[in-house]
Every structure is written in C-alpha cells, then in structure tokens.
Amino acid sequence: MNLEELVESIDTKEDFISFVAALINDLKNNPDTWGNRTLFNYLEALQSWTEDMDGYYYNKNISVPKDVNWRVFANILIAAKVYE
Secondary structure, three states: OOHHHHHHOOOOHHHHHHHHHHHHHHHHHOHHHOOOOOHHHHHHHHHHHHHHHHHHHHHOOOOOOOOOOHHHHHHHHHHOOOOO
C-alpha cells in the first residue's frame, strides 16, 4: 500500500502511528522522492500546504474537512520538538 492509500485507511490513533512509521520508512528508503528532506524545508512545506489545502480538496472533488482538531495536531508537533 502506498502512502496516499494509507492516508485513506487512517481511522484511529494506531492507524496514524502506523502511517507516521511508513512515512519515516519512505524517507529512509526513498529519499530521492522527497522534495523536502530537511526538517526546515518539511515544516515550511507543511505550513504552505496547510494554507493552500482547500485547493487540494477542491481539485480532487473531495469535501474540505471541517472537523480537524488543529490543537491536537499542534500539540503533536510541539511535543515532538523535545520528546525522545
């Protein structure tokens, strides 16, 4: 299953954890397919994509998510700054 297919199968915390593991594995095994290999570039792209994300969903004829818990996502990102 590729990463895009894995996204569609995320329903639980455990699914999300498995997805992140697959993302790490993909970076480790296929770094040439990544345009943003450094943390700085990845975070910049994350910010830019989030700003433009409605266009992604419109272009794919998918409803824009309305129930995203942005605070949880922010907590995950900030905690990973120091978590070992």
